Amino acid sequence: MNNKLRRSMLYIPANNPAMIQDAFIYGADTILFDLEDSIAISEKDAARELLIEALNSLNFNNTEIAVRINSLDSKFGLKDLKSIVPIGPDIIRIPKIETKEQIIKIDKLITKLERKANLQPGFIEIMAMIETAKGVLNLEKIVASSERLSALTLGAEDLTTDMGIKRTSLGRELFLTRSKIALVAAAYKINAIDTVFSDFNDLNGLKKETLQSKELGFTGKAVIHPRQVDIVNHVFTPSQEEIEDAKEIVRQASQAEEFGKGVIAVKGKMVDLPILNRAKEIINKYEKREVIK
Amino acid sequence: MKINKTASSGSMESSDIMITVSPAKEKGIIIELVSDVEELFGSKIKKVIRDTIKEFEIENIKVMANDKGALDYAIRARTKTAILRALKECSLNE
Known part of the structure; x- marks a missing residue:
């Protein structure tokens, strides 16, 4: 993208x-x-x-x-x-x-x-x-x-x-x-x-x-x-909460991978690959920028 | 280069300048400037106009400039456009 x-x-x-x-x-x-x-x-x-x-x-x-x-x-x-x-x-x-x-x-x-x-x-x-x-x-x-x-x-x-x-x-x-x-x-x-x-x-x-x-x-x-x-x-800017959620998804997915787990749940919702990719994209696009402040 | 017609460019809006060029009866570059900031920046505005005219190698020209606080880039652009319009009108008549 x-x-x-x-x-x-x-x-x-x-x-x-x-x-x-x-x-x-x-x-x-x-x-x-x-x-x-x-x-x-x-x-x-x-x-x-x-x-x-x-x-x-x-x-x-x-x-x-x-x-x-x-x-x-x-x-x-x-x-x-x-x-x-x-x-x-x-x-x-x-x-x-x-x-x-x-x-x-x-x-x-x-x-x-x-x-x-x-x-x-x-x-x-x-x-x-x-x-x-x-x-x-x-x-x-x-x-x-x-x-x-x-x-x-x-x-x-x-x-x-x-x-x-x-x-x-x-x-x-x-x-x-x-x-x-x-x-x-x-x-x-x-x-x-x-x-x-x-x-x-x-x-x-x-x-x-x-x-x-x-x-x-x-x-x-x-x-x-x-x-x-x-x-x-x-x-067109994700909220701070959306950014934090995205970071949490990526963090937990990374942990799950270490332990050889497949699908995980974050905040009671299933996270599969498309959701993980979306979370990564949000972080990649917005997290490091001042626009979210 | 020589212009035979009168042509204008710009506006009387804030941050703009209205430039009108016409063939000069006298020799040289004659600039008449009206500006609220003439005392402070008059000679600088005239220099920008003069330098732009020199790029076209025009020797005899009269310029009426009514400045509304234009920056150098706008002065250059308006002067260029007025000259190009004056030259274009000439070539159409040739």
Whole structure:
């Protein structure tokens, strides 16, 4: 499993200096600078230049940096890629991925640009945005097509538009897609990042939706407002009790192995291999990090 | 390099700067700056603008800069974009 903590990804429009400069202070695991939908067509060039200068100059306190570029089908996508790759962000989020061929093409392009910029080939990860029905159907082929692909993400507004349906607060219309994204991501040991919750004044609604996403198997969620970060981080972080339980399971399992025992019971519940593995993963991912404090 | 058109970039929002470049009637790089922090940082802001212009090897240019507390990176980016827009407009007309 990709061991990076990607609970919250905070969208920051790349044409706003004040928001860019403050982006790291809200505690999001990933800052997601946006060159796509939040930028007016007439400002695409300005946003790109501003982001290049910002990434070359500012210190974001070691927060993971992602950049959402424009679709490579648009006249801005290739320019974005050529400008952003040499700076070496951690991830590039590619919108409207529908086929494995798109990913293969992008992977090759990034490799070429990385070599030119003296970056280790494979250094930059890809996050594929699934925003069309065709993309949902091709999910597995898309994920299998590149070692760089480290996260899947759902673009709900475009997907519902593509399907000719309305997005609702209950989210039933996205159930199948969300489940499939989480399932494929789990199968390929990559992150599954849920779509944004647009009403940033409705924090209860955000919590409810984030809990549902977690239940389905998502590992994180994109956020559009700093006030959403804490809730999303909290939902995707195991409690101190869960961490302690995980440590106890691993400790007792290790003891049992020494004495040649098979299945054990911890706190009155049977612990078999999948539960032990889950406990190890919790410890591996969260125990040594400050996020659980 | 020479620009023949006026072009702008940036905004009047906090931490940003609005840069407008236009062909200069006089020779050299002429910068008119409006900033709340002009007394403290005026010469530094002008230097960032001037250095960015020099990268383009533009010799005669007028710059109107309305600063709202922009850091160097934003000043550089806005100046570059304004120049690139001015140059692009030229090439479209050529």
